[in-house]
Amino acid sequence: xxxxxxxxxxxxxxxxxxxxxxxxxxxxxxxxxxxxxxxxxxxxxxxxxxxxxxxxxxxxxxxxxxxxxxxxxxxxxxxxxxxxxxxxxxxxxxxxxxxxxxxxxxxxxxxxxxxxxxxxxxxxxxxxxxxxxxxxxxxxxxxxxxxxxxxxxxxxxxxxxxxxxxxxxxxxxxxxxxxxxxxxxxxxxxxxxxxxxxxxxxxxxxxxxxxxxxxxxxxxxxxxxxxxxxxx
Amino acid sequence: xxxxxxxxxxxxxxxxxxxxxxxxxxxxxxxxxxxxxxxxxxxxxxxxxxxxxxxxxxxxxxxxxxxxxxxxxxxxxxxxxxxxxxxxxxxxxxxxxxxxxxxxxxxxxxxxxxxxxxxxxxxxxxxxxxxxxxxxxxxxxxxxxxxxxxxxxxxxxxxxxxxxxxxxxxxxxxxxxxxxxxxxxxxxxxxxxxxxxxxxxxxxxxxxxxxxxxxxxxxxxxxxxxxxxxxx
Numbered sequence: 001x002x003x004x005x006x007x008x009x010x011x012x013x014x015x016x017x018x019x020x021x022x023x024x025x026x027x028x029x030x031x032x033x034x035x036x037x038x039x040x041x042x043x044x045x046x047x048x049x050x051x052x053x054x055x056x057x058x059x060x061x062x063x064x065x066x067x068x069x070x071x072x073x074x075x076x077x078x079x080x081x082x083x084x085x086x087x088x089x090x091x092x093x094x095x096x097x098x099x100x101x102x103x104x105x106x107x108x109x110x111x112x113x114x115x116x117x118x119x120x121x122x123x124x125x126x127x128x129x130x131x132x133x134x135x136x137x138x139x140x141x142x143x144x145x146x147x148x149x150x151x152x153x154x155x156x157x158x159x160x161x162x163x164x165x166x167x168x169x170x171x172x173x174x175x176x177x178x179x180x181x182x183x184x185x186x187x188x189x190x191x192x193x194x195x196x197x198x199x200x201x202x203x204x205x206x207x208x209x210x211x212x213x214x215x216x217x218x219x220x221x222x223x224x225x226x227x228x229x230x231x232x
Numbered sequence: 233x234x235x236x237x238x239x240x241x242x243x244x245x246x247x248x249x250x251x252x253x254x255x256x257x258x259x260x261x262x263x264x265x266x267x268x269x270x271x272x273x274x275x276x277x278x279x280x281x282x283x284x285x286x287x288x289x290x291x292x293x294x295x296x297x298x299x300x301x302x303x304x305x306x307x308x309x310x311x312x313x314x315x316x317x318x319x320x321x322x323x324x325x326x327x328x329x330x331x332x333x334x335x336x337x338x339x340x341x342x343x344x345x346x347x348x349x350x351x352x353x354x355x356x357x358x359x360x361x362x363x364x365x366x367x368x369x370x371x372x373x374x375x376x377x378x379x380x381x382x383x384x385x386x387x388x389x390x391x392x393x394x395x396x397x398x399x400x401x402x403x404x405x406x407x408x409x410x411x412x413x414x415x416x417x418x419x420x421x422x423x424x425x426x427x428x429x430x431x432x433x434x435x436x437x438x439x440x441x442x443x444x445x446x447x448x449x450x451x452x453x454x455x456x457x458x459x460x461x462x463x464x
Contacts, residue, residue, distance in 0.1 A: 067299040072347045103346035106386045110342040114335035115304045137391040146382040153378045154338045159369040 005031045007121035008167075009112045010059065012036050014049030015194045016214055017127030017170055020182035022057035024169045025125045027185055033119055034059035035112050039101070040070035045202040049193035056191055065111050069101060085197075085207040089216075105138035109147050109166065117155050124151075125167045131174050144168045175217025183223065190226035203230045237263045239353035240399075241344045242291065244268050246281030247426045248446055249359030249402055252414035254289035256401045257357045259417055265351055266291035267344050271333075272302035277434040281425035288423055297343050301333060317429075317439040321448075337370035341379050341398065349387050356383075357399045363406050376400045407449025415455065422458035435462045 008030035012018045025032050034054035036047060047064060054062035105128060112124050128139040137143065144166050151164035158164060170178050182189065194214045195204035204211050206229040218225040240262035244250045257264050266286035268279060279296060286294035316323075337360060344356050360371040369375060376398050383396035390396060402410050414421065426446045427436035436443050438461040450457040 063303050065300065065303050067343070068297065069346060071295050071297050072350045100388055101346075102349035102388070103342055103383075103386055106382065107339070107342040107346060110335055110339040111299070114301060114333075114339060117334035118304045137388055138386045140385070143382070143385045146378070146385045150338065150375070150378040150382050151335075153372070153375045154335055154370045156332055156334070156369055 005029055006123065007031045007033060007060075007116075007119050008123040008125055009033045009035055009116040009119065009121050010125040011108055011112055011127065012050045012054050012057075012059070012062070013127070014046035014051075014053055014192060015127070015210075016175075016182070016189060016192045016217075017129060017178060018050075019053045019057060019187050019189065019192045020178050020185070021125050021127040021169060022053065022059065023182055023185035023187045025123075025167070026058050030123065030125075032057070032059045032125075033115065033121065034062040035108075035115055036062070036064045037108055037111070038064050038066045038068075039104075039107075040068045043193070043196050043198055045195075045198050046193045048202075049191060052191040056188055063115070067107065067111065069104070069107070072102060084209060085205070087209060087212070100136055103138070105136075105143070106147070113151050113155065113164070117157050122157065122162050123165045123167055125169070127170050128168050129170045129175075129178070130172065139171075141168070141171055144171065174220070175213055176220035179217050179221045179223060183221075188226075192227070194227075199230055203228055205230055206232070237261055238355065239263045239265060239292075239348075239351050240355040240357055241265045241267055241348040241351065241353050242357040243340055243344055243359065244282045244286050244289075244291070244294070245359070246278035246283075246285055246424060247359070247442075248407075248414070248421060248424045248449075249361060249410060250282075251285045251289060251419050251421065251424045252410050252417070253357050253359040253401060254285065254291065255414055255417035255419045257355075257399070258290050262355065262357075264289070264291045264357075265347065265353065266294040267340075267347055268294065268296045269340055269343070270296050270298045270300075271336075271339075272300045275425070275428050275430055277427075277430050278425045280434075281423060284423040288420055295347070299339065299343065301336070301339070304334060316441060317437070319441060319444070332368055335370070337368075337375070338379070345383050345387065345396070349389050354389065354394050355397045355399055357401070359402050360400050361402045361407075361410070362404065371403075373400070373403055376403065406452070407445055408452035411449050411453045411455060415453075420458075424459070426459075431462055435460055437462055438464070 012034040036050040148166045152158040194210045196208040244266040268282040380398045384390035426442045428440040
């Protein structure tokens, strides 16, 4: 496998963060392989968004791996549990939200790792963020570092001396900073989907935590979110 | 969720090792939840064996999670690559075999972790073995320890103070020792399936690395393998 340009696997959910991460990885010169997961999420519009984002973002290839986390239950993102709406910032940042999917980023990074090993990539890019989503344990820098360490022990490549890097370039950024960086790199945020609870037509609700953080981010950045929201 | 008896998630492939691990977990008093993976393996007979093993081994529940690793390619276990046959012990223990599936145990343990968190289990049991399968990086004690550390950082339970344990009770045992322990715990090895390359009827080939290690193990233990092999 050629080492030039270097390949990277980029986790692309179709949301604002991962669209930005793909643009960052490309701006660093990586040949990007985008991976998404069909995990039984209620907000399946994000898979269509992921395909749009991967194409627009210049990914060399995009795969969707089916892995049905509904088998486990336990999350408002996969079960028939109500997604919280219209919470204030204090409520959104307190504790671990019901939208937490057990071990989700561990599972997703593991699958990305398997594909990366086959591709000869040594870099994984993930759009986790410890500022706006501090309630998710698997969005913290110590989680990312522990996964990197695991990857070096878990793989043939690691045993043979390769060093894995899990790049989480958004981890310390606010949502407004993420959006500004994405805009400067030419990300078209109209292609992205963030809502946990879209309507049948795929329009964002504007009231779940994800929509609210997104709207606050655009407001803080002094920009207008190009996505259409449901009339209320 | 009740803490008594303690729940454990046991990775059950349908092979000899995981059947033994399930018996060990049960003998320790755990309420066992068996998890298997439909990952596009060529030797799909192991999924039928996994269901038999889970039932006979007293698992409270058994789930099969579909996660199609063929999307990545790169292994003789999922691709149309020939499975090596009739290798001697030196060849089998040299290097990382073509039957290595990139990041497989990382992926499987991650999925087990997600289910365990929902179940309120804190123990994962896996039948990895560093003696007979020393070529697989994700069968080593340092891999298991790194995953345990990751689990404590990755999960809501870990953040809330729970300590995860990844139990790998076979890790330092020879195949003969595993078989002796299983027999002493009443494991019915006729229900298990180890072959990487069974025929259409599901009969084991007797010549792939997995069959050879199994047959050597029974011979070393002074026992006869109850499984039928293909006539040659």
